[in-house]
Structure formats: C-alpha cells, structure tokens
Amino acid sequence: MRFAGVFATLVLATVVTGTFSVAAVLVLLGVAAAIGLAYGLLVATRQVGRRWSLLLWPVGSCAGISAIDWVAHVAAGLVLGLVVLSFLYIGLSQLPRHGLWFVPFAMLLLYQVADLTPKMAVVRLPIAAVVWIICCEGLASLIRELRVKTVELERLATTDSLTGLLNxxxxxxxxxxxxxxxxxxxxxxxxxxxxxxxxxxxxxxxxxxxxxxxxxxxxxxxxxxxxxxxxxxxxxxxxxxxxxxxxxxxxxxxxxxxxxxxxxxxxxxxxxxxxxxxxxxxxxxxxxxxxxxxxxxxxxxxxxxxxx
Structure with a gap:
C-alpha cells in the first residue's frame, strides 16, 4: 500500500505540473522499479533472519554502483570506496566466512567500473580481494573473539567458582x-x-x-x-x-x-x-x-x- 501511494503521488505531481512526457513516464517507471526492488529485497531478507537481513546494505551498495556505472560511468569510479565500506560492514555484522561469497561479485564490479585491462586485472583484482577479505574476516574474527571473551567474563563474574552455581x-x-x-x-x-x-x-x-x-x-x-x-x-x-x-x-x-x-x-x-x-x-x-x-x-x- 505504501508503494502504491508513493507511485500515485508521483504520477499526480507529474500530471499537475504539466511535465507528462515519455521521459517522465520512464523516470516514474524507474522510480517504481527501484522502490519495488528495495521492498522485495527487504521482504526476502526478513524471511531469513536479522543477521542475513543486515547484508541488504552492502548488496544494495554494490547494486547501486553498478546502476550508476550504467548511467554515468565516470561517477561510478568515484564511489568505488563503498565496496571497502561494504566489506567492513559485513565484518562488523556477520560471522567469519559469511562474507566470502561477496568477493567474486565485488571483483566483477571492480573489473567493470575501473576499466581494467587483462594485465591490470591480474594484478589489481587479487590485491583488492586480499584487502577486502582482511577487512571482512579480520573484523569478524576479532568481534567473535571479543564476544567469546565477554561471555566468559560474564560467566566468571556471575558464577560461583566452587559449585558452578550462580552467585x-x-x-x-x-x-x-x-x-x-x-x-x-x-x-x-x-x-x-x-x-x-x-x-x-x-x-x-x-x-x-x-x-x-x-x-x-x-x-x-x-x-x-x-x-x-x-x-x-x-x-x-x-x-x-x-x-x-x-x-x-x-x-x-x-x-x-x-x-x-x-x-x-x-x-x-x-x-x-x-x-x-x-x-x-x-x-x-x-x-x-x-x-x-x-x-x-x-x-x-x-x-x-x-x-x-
């Protein structure tokens, strides 16, 4: 219902302002498709639990960069840093090794946006992949270790050392x-x-x-x-x-x-x-x-x- 309301508002604004044209229709359809895709992704990720739903942001970032590349190739190169931020976010929100599946897609995106020649790709893609994996896995492993230590410290603080009962x-x-x-x-x-x-x-x-x-x-x-x-x-x-x-x-x-x-x-x-x-x-x-x-x-x- 919210999606229908937003779309109807956009159509009404276009008609009232007199800007109704083929280009306007295409823009409206593009906006509608984007909203529908975002809503569909949100519904899908909610079905698989909160942890997996946190991947919506990095997946959306890379999809957005790819869309920008299709519209304005130069602009896409300026926002490639979002890929690194996406891996940092995955490391902060996911368990170790849960973000490795994201690496091939990010490499393909880098190859597409950066206009790499085959020789350049042989050098730059592995280096980029190593950096991404370090960002992702290093943070995830560190956070998991901190959580384990926190649980252990909490157990020691709340448990009697002799009997194992609560203190x-x-x-x-x-x-x-x-x-x-x-x-x-x-x-x-x-x-x-x-x-x-x-x-x-x-x-x-x-x-x-x-x-x-x-x-x-x-x-x-x-x-x-x-x-x-x-x-x-x-x-x-x-x-x-x-x-x-x-x-x-x-x-x-x-x-x-x-x-x-x-x-x-x-x-x-x-x-x-x-x-x-x-x-x-x-x-x-x-x-x-x-x-x-x-x-x-x-x-x-x-x-x-x-x-x-």
Whole structure:
C-alpha cells in the first residue's frame, strides 16, 4: 500500500505540473522499479533472519554502483570506496566466512567500473580481494573473539567458582523478574561447621558440590539456584506456589538424605516478593530450632501439619 501511494503521488505531481512526457513516464517507471526492488529485497531478507537481513546494505551498495556505472560511468569510479565500506560492514555484522561469497561479485564490479585491462586485472583484482577479505574476516574474527571473551567474563563474574552455581551478583534481577508469582527458598546444611572442622575443608567442599548438584538437578529448567554464601544456598522457583515449592524441596531433601557425607539440610520456603529472602531465612531458622533436617513454609496449613 505504501508503494502504491508513493507511485500515485508521483504520477499526480507529474500530471499537475504539466511535465507528462515519455521521459517522465520512464523516470516514474524507474522510480517504481527501484522502490519495488528495495521492498522485495527487504521482504526476502526478513524471511531469513536479522543477521542475513543486515547484508541488504552492502548488496544494495554494490547494486547501486553498478546502476550508476550504467548511467554515468565516470561517477561510478568515484564511489568505488563503498565496496571497502561494504566489506567492513559485513565484518562488523556477520560471522567469519559469511562474507566470502561477496568477493567474486565485488571483483566483477571492480573489473567493470575501473576499466581494467587483462594485465591490470591480474594484478589489481587479487590485491583488492586480499584487502577486502582482511577487512571482512579480520573484523569478524576479532568481534567473535571479543564476544567469546565477554561471555566468559560474564560467566566468571556471575558464577560461583566452587559449585558452578550462580552467585549473588544477579540475585536482585532474578528476584525482580519472578516477583510475587514464584517462591524463594533458602537452604542451609545442618551442622556443616563441625563437619568441616572434623573432616577437613576438602570434604566440606565436596559436600557443597554434591548438594549444589542435587539442587540443580532437582529444580525445573526455568528455576535458578544460587550459592548464597558459605553453606547456604538460595533457589528461586518461577511460577511456583509455596506448596509446590515446598514439595519440590522436600523431594530433594529426602533424596539427598543418603549422601555419602551423612549430612542433612534445612530449608525455608516463602512467597516471592520484596521481602521474600528475609522471610525464607526466618523460616529456615525456625526449622533449625525445631531440630533441623526439615522444610518449613509460610503456609499456615503446612505449619499446623508440621507442628502436629
């Protein structure tokens, strides 16, 4: 509809101004063809994803240079620098080796616009191709390396080095994302300090790793488990009621009770919200005072059942 509107406006302007002629018709048809081609390319590239759609600019640049060469040969030679910019753009927007297919077309364009003789082409085309490939592949490889390093640095900054769980760096962001629609669980290993002192820090580390693995495998894929500090862990269960979260942690507690370290854990389960961590921590220590090795929730019915 937009294309039809633009074309109709151009026709109306031509008729009103009295410039209707064969030349004007040709100009209008040329404009219509250009708009239609651009629209068709845009629609086509959208079908193959954003990364490939970014190639519209370099492809359009080379097509434009070729069109200029057809209309005004001298002018085309003045804008050949756009080819280098196109390869730089490909290097910035594409993965390595994704721009190599563009090299033969650019070489053909250079041969056409620069009026190269066969002897000149033998020298200049390979040199130009090497420069283009360096511009394209060098940038693409550098950007990929930077992305890999960035991901690794982010992982190191947000992950506990011992257990592989998330650390507290992004805890607030996860809590805000869940809001009151989920549940927060604080978990603490019972009598961990005496065990660590008697069995040694290596055994203590192994116990932490063992529980971290049990928690990670016991929750759902969309949930998040953090090492909260020392022998404390925190789990954020997305879209889970307190009852469901309590049942999930109870299953993990029961399955972990036969661990090779002879340890148990206690947990407090609270509704999500701005005060959820403090509430879950209070429930955890309520369970500690009751004798440990238990899961305490803030559900009144559960409290009555546990007390009975």
């Amino acid at each position: 507290r760096t992004r805890l607030d962001a996860h809590l805000a994302r869940v809001g009151s629609a989920g549940a927060v669980v604080v978990i603490d290993i019972d009598h961990f300090k005496p065990f660590n002192d008697l069995s040694g820090h290596l055994a203590g580390d192994q116990a932490l790793i063992h529980l971290a693995s049990a928690l990670s495998s016991g929750v759902r894929p969309g949930d998040a488990v953090f090492r909260f500090g020392g022998d404390e862990f925190l789990a954020i269960l997305v879209s889970a009621s307190v009852e469901d979260a309590g049942a999930m942690i109870e299953r993990i507690r029961d399955s972990w009770s036969d661990n090779p370290f002879g340890l148990t854990f206690s947990a407090g389960v609270a509704r999500g919200g701005s005060d959820a961590v403090r509430a879950a921590d209070d429930l955890l220590y309520r369970g500690k005072r009751r004798g440990r090795d238990t899961v305490v929730t803030d559900n009144p019915d559960t409290e009555i059942a546990a007390a009975s």
